Amino acid sequence: MASLSGLFSSSLKPSKTLSVKALSAPPTRGGDSFSFPHTSKPTHLPLTLSASRSDISHTDAATAAKKELIKDPDALWKRYLDWLYQQKDLGLYLDVSRVGFTDEFVVDMEHRFKAAFKAMDELEKGSIANPDEGRMVGHYWLRNSSLVPKPTLKTLIENTLDSICSFADDIIAGKIKPPSSPRFTQILSVGIGGSALGPQFVAEALAPDNPPLKIRFIDNTDPAGIDHQIAQLGPELASTLVIVISKSGGTPETRNGLLEVQKAFREAGLNFAKQGVAITQENSLLDNTARIEGWLARFPMYDWVGGRTSVMSAVGLLPAALQGIDIREMLTGAAIMDEATRTTSLKNNPAALLAMCWYWASDGVGSKDMVILPYKDSLLLFSRYLQQLVMESLGKEFDLDGNTVNQGLTVYGNKGSTDQHAYIQQLREGVPNFFATFIEVLRDRPPGHDWELEPGVTCGDYLFGMLQGTRSALYANGRESISVTIEEVTPRSVGAIIALYERAVGLYASLVNINAYHQPGVEAGKKAAAEVLALQKRVLSVLNEASCKDPVEPLTLDEIADRCHAPEEIEMIYKIIAHMSANDRVLIAEGSCGSPRSVKVYLGECNVDDMYA
Numbered sequence: 343m344a345s346l347s348g349l350f351s352s353s354l355k356p357s358k359t360l361s362v363k364a365l366s367a368p369p370t371r372g373g374d375s376f377s378f379p380h381t382s383k384p385t386h387l388p389l390t391l392s393a394s395r396s397d398i399s400h401t402d403a404a405t406a407a408k409k410e411l412i413k414d415p416d417a418l419w420k421r422y423l424d425w426l427y428q429q430k431d432l433g434l435y436l437d438v439s440r441v442g443f444t445d446e447f448v449v450d451m452e453h454r455f456k457a458a459f460k461a462m463d464e465l466e467k468g469s470i471a472n473p474d475e476g477r478m479v480g481h482y483w484l485r486n487s488s489l490v491p492k493p494t495l496k497t498l499i500e501n502t503l504d505s506i507c508s509f510a511d512d513i514i515a516g517k518i519k520p521p522s523s524p525r526f527t528q529i530l531s532v533g534i535g536g537s538a539l540g541p542q543f544v545a546e547a548l549a550p551d552n553p554p555l556k557i558r559f560i561d562n563t564d565p566a567g568i569d570h571q572i573a574q575l576g577p578e579l580a581s582t583l584v585i586v587i588s589k590s591g592g593t594p595e596t597r598n599g600l601l602e603v604q605k606a607f608r609e610a611g612l613n614f615a616k617q618g619v620a621i622t623q624e625n626s627l628l629d630n631t632a633r634i635e636g637w638l639a640r641f642p643m644y645d646w647v648g649g650r651t652s653v654m655s656a657v658g659l660l661p662a663a664l665q666g667i668d669i670r671e672m673l674t675g676a677a678i679m680d681e682a683t684r685t686t687s688l689k690n691n692p693a694a695l696l697a698m699c700w701y702w703a704s705d706g707v708g709s710k711d712m713v714i715l716p717y718k719d720s721l722l723l724f725s726r727y728l729q730q731l732v733m734e735s736l737g738k739e740f741d742l743d744g745n746t747v748n749q750g751l752t753v754y755g756n757k758g759s760t761d762q763h764a765y766i767q768q769l770r771e772g773v774p775n776f777f778a779t780f781i782e783v784l785r786d787r788p789p790g791h792d793w794e795l796e797p798g799v800t801c802g803d804y805l806f807g808m809l810q811g812t813r814s815a816l817y818a819n820g821r822e823s824i825s826v827t828i829e830e831v832t833p834r835s836v837g838a839i840i841a842l843y844e845r846a847v848g849l850y851a852s853l854v855n856i857n858a859y860h861q862p863g864v865e866a867g868k869k870a871a872a873e874v875l876a877l878q879k880r881v882l883s884v885l886n887e888a889s890c891k892d893p894v895e896p897l898t899l900d901e902i903a904d905r906c907h908a909p910e911e912i913e914m915i916y917k918i919i920a921h922m923s924a925n926d927r928v929l930i931a932e933g934s935c936g937s938p939r940s941v942k943v944y945l946g947e948c949n950v951d952d953m954y955a
């Protein structure tokens with residue numbers, strides 16, 4: 343298969359040299375064979391933009407310039423050639439030519455990138471790069487343990503990888519098997535957020551058609567969703583390996599999922615401990631539970647790896663290995679990309695190029711959304727994966743100096759060409775509040791498996807045409823886009839694009855001066871949810887007391903609120919009652935139907951020993 347680099351031989355010569363302004367320090371290309379015969383100095387085309395700014399905050403001229411994207415096809419082609427990035431070992435290419443950043447902007451950004459590169463270098467050397475939580479940030483060490491600042495951590499990373507591989511091999515070979523089946527056939531992963539999204543993306547992208555174990559996920563505290571997954575397992579529950587993933591070991595949704603699954607095991611007469619695996623921080627509630635109950639295995643998570651960057655830890659690697667995915671290839675792809683994104687030469691650093699485009703397109707304040715469009719079904723979950731990686735990292739109220747900035751970049755997307763039949767109408771003609779990122783996969787089918795469904799045209803040609811057509815149509819209407827191209831979806835290329843975006847998010851965070859590695863807003867949500875449940879317990883206690891009277895004393899909402907000493911919570915109490923009534927947990931007193939304020943409710947049966955006290 344001729345790689346893209348093979349297509350750009352010396353035969354491609356610019357039709358004319360252009361008077362151009364070279365960057366002050368002309369970057370040299372990485373040592374790849376991918377090169378163009380233009381002048382030895384990088385050429386920057388005379389764009390149709392006249393914007394110049396003393397600072398980076400976009401001025402009206404710059405905004406106006408954004409609308410005057412390049413129209414001349416020859417100039418566009420030259421810009422494409424000039425800015426195209428290629429990493430030959432990965433077969434990965436990055437095209438930023440359809441983003442309208444100016445030469446002046448690139449020069450303006452240099453000082454910010456200098457600081458960003460320095461901060462990233464210090465992060466990899468073990469600085470407290472997450473100052474709000476006083477933690478190091480070490481997900482890059484997971485794919486290159488020689489970087490780890492502490493020898494003990496290096497050994498831990500290496501030993502954990504080896505134990506993941508040997509455990510998975512033993513499970514697949516049937517050396518480790520469930521009590522009442524010849525071997526494990528299913529994986530039920532219980533986890534949420536970064537303890538689900540990475541494994542889900544990797545499974546969708548890389549699981550073979552007939553994996554040694556088939557994976558399914560419980561990633562929410564929705565009882566119907568949990569019931570559905572357990573029902574689909576049916577008798578195969580007996581050959582299901584349950585992997586419970588939680589870095590903190592205390593996330594309520596995950597804990598509920600575990601309790602629900604353990605109940606299903608009890609009802610099926612199965613011993614959960616013989617089929618349970620925990621992936622969590624040492625001595626967490628989950629870790630201690632698994633240890634005390636004697637679960638099949640436990641694998642570590644570390645406080646220096648965030649949930650949204652944990653897919654290269656046991657969180658993503660164990661489920662992947664059990665599906666027969668080559669996890670060492672994933673790590674290799676990530677490591678190669680990590681090395682490629684360490685260069686401080688902007689034009690030769692794909693993560694820096696992404697971060698620069700994000701900054702240009704969204705004015706450094708998230709003014710435009712990031713639409714992720716993989717034209718490959720198996721990459722369907724990439725946008726959902728990036729929603730957490732990007733938005734939980736960048737969506738922050740304060741910057742590192744304590745200023746209120748309300749930063750962020752909104753991510754959405756699905757897949758092409760499917761989305762062309764959904765929302766791309768708006769992207770093409772509607773509100774221009776986004777920039778697109780196309781993920782292109784060159785290989786349509788394994789060699790020898792393709793055919794022409796019409797003379798000279800394959801199914802994959804349509805997909806290719808739809809991507810390129812959409813890219814052109816958006817650009818023709820002033821909509822900017824980035825294109826990431828990989829030759830095929832493999833563990834190596836998936837590892838690489840994960841690492842690419844992890845680094846881009848880290849660099850962008852430095853450009854906008856925020857901490858990308860904590861998530862204070864999530865705690866607020868957890869606290870609010872706990873308050874609702876505490877109120878519900880008070881409501882139930884009040885109802886239980888009234889229901890134990892003889893005769894039963896149904897209560898109105900106002901009476902309940904009064905007895906809960908929470909008149910200001912009347913609306914939440916109404917919602918609690920409505921939810922419980924819909925689930926037959928409170929009854930409406932005869933003749934009291936009508937407005938919410940006139941309804942009287944009581945418990946079907948009272949509990950003398952008030953369990954809700």
Ligand SMILES: O=P(O)(O)OC[C@H]1O[C@H](O)[C@H](O)[C@@H](O)[C@@H]1O
Binds near residue numbers: 535588650861864
């Ligand atoms: O892995 P856990 O500790 O259960 O956390 C699961 C998720 O919880 C929170 O939502 C955090 O913001 C996420 O970053 C994390 O991935």
